[in-house]
Amino acid sequence: MGSNQPPANNQPQVILITGNMAAGKSSVAQAVAEQLPKSVHLRGDIFRRMIVNGQAEMTLELSAQGYQQLRLRYRLAAMAAELYLQAGFTVVYQDIIIGSELSEVITYYHDTPVSVIVLCPRPDVVAARDTAREKTGYANEEMVHAFDHVLRTETPRLGYWLDTSDLTVAQTADHILKHLPQAAVPLHSSNE
Template sequence: MSKENAVYLITGVMAAGKSTVAQLLSERFDKSVHVRGDVFRKMIVNGGMQMSDNLSAEALEQLRLRYRLAANVSDMYAEAGFHTVVQDVIIGPMLEEMVKLISYRPLYVIVLAPRIDIIAARESARKKKGYGDISIESLDAVLQSETPRLGLWLDSSEMTPEETVGMIYKRLETAAKIK
């Protein structure tokens, strides 16, 4: 993997392992930041819109605001010399939008795509639950059928988080770089 700092965008559906993998990846660098996109949603005190399978215009605008904030913060940290790992649920055509929002290069996109049965088991086992009225099935359908095949896609169903990071680290330069 390159020693120059970069932005690493990790996405996938709820319970795909994004937070854990992003944290472990960021810990591999001497100078790094882990930007959690969901933090920007949680900052809204009043007027926040719930995410659902059918987003209202306002909910969609808040989601896009969250992505713009994460992209700007990621760019600023990378410009300051940090390896910046940003993670959020960014699927469907919005993945291309997010790639355009992040101006810093190199940019690496990593899509975690475990099987739906694994996602369901992970979701039921974790304390943190998905938000809103979004079903795992609908998110996975968008991931599989509407998300552009950018970067490195990993079926991490049978991998531990550490093995997933190892695979990312091994395949990053050849499979995930966005120009």
């Protein structure tokens, strides 16, 4: 694997890895975190899974309750990331944050350095990966293309976009670590 390089300037930061279901976020985030000297792999969906009763379905067209729960999940992740950062950890946070939500989620981090990595493999690769997984996220290929459309046309071009269609997990993690400076997004001051 990689060279166990810390983020630029050795400062703890958030490395936000996003993309659609079956884009490889979990595996890649774990591989990136394993290459850093002091790191946390924060899985955003853990906050959804903690809901015992009343969990809204997460679909392309969210209900009002689903949207509220999604925003809650993003805010909880930001709070957890902040606490880990204060303890000196770099946080590799992975979640599905697509569409206009990406810009909003970044504002949750205020004065915290954030690097955004958007994994964007081709839809046919996503469909094949989803079929090979234990859990499937897509009902059919049409749904894969619908999510891909949102990713590519409605998601702001922030950070570093990486087509991982022909990359292994290890290659993707190495590529991310080498390109962290290009993935940095401007800080959002809490005074704004």
